[in-house]
Amino acid sequence: MNSKVLLPSLGAIAALLSACAPMIPYQMQPPPGQGQAGPGGVVGSAEAQAREEARREAARREAAERPKPPTPTPKPDPVPSKPGHPRAIPIPGKEGYVFNPFTNNPVDVRGIPSGTLVQDPQDPDRSKHSFRVP
Numbered sequence: 574m575n576s577k578v579l580l581p582s583l584g585a586i587a588a589l590l591s592a593c594a595p596m597i598p599y600q601m602q603p604p605p606g607q608g609q610a611g612p613g614g615v616v617g618s619a620e621a622q623a624r625e626e627a628r629r630e631a632a633r634r635e636a637a638e639r640p641k642p643p644t645p646t647p648k649p650d651p652v653p654s655k656p657g658h659p660r661a662i663p664i665p666g667k668e669g670y671v672f673n674p675f676t677n678n679p680v681d682v683r684g685i686p687s688g689t690l691v692q693d694p695q696d697p698d699r700s701k702h703s704f705r706v707p
Contacts (some may be wrong), residue, residue, distance in 0.1 A: 625691045658690055660705045675702040 661671035661680065669683030680693050684687040689706045692699045 658703050658705050660707050661691075671707060673682055673702070674704050 615625040644707060661674055661682070664670040664672060664679055667679075669681060670679050671682050672678070673680050673696060675698075676693065676696055678693060678695060680691070685691060687706055687707050690703050691706055692703050696702045
């Protein structure tokens with residue numbers, strides 16, 4: 574008896590749900606070969622094809638006339654590193670401070686000329702860890 578009631582009630586529920594679904598209006602497409610581009614990108618009229626070709630040609634000319642950006646040239650190193658000791662890395666935004674290349678700790682090098690060999694006062698192994706000021 575349950576199966577006789579279950580099937581019609583499921584059908585009624587499905588009918589109610591389908592009635593509540595939003596209806597998508599049918600959009601009429603122009604016949605192939607008239608006006609807009611079809612699925613293959615083919616434009617129907619000769620006038621539309623000429624407009625499309627003129628648009629493409631104008632875009633090609635504009636791209637050719639646009640100046641190319643200059644290629645950056647590598648800048649030479651202002652302080653050539655001397656063999657044997659690494660050069661410290663400047664801390665961005667903090668003038669006169671560098672990172673110790675061994676411990677990565679900040680070091681104050683204000684007033685010390687570029688290329689000078691220095692040691693980090695907080696470095697536990699100062700005898701082996703000398704570096705150059707950039």
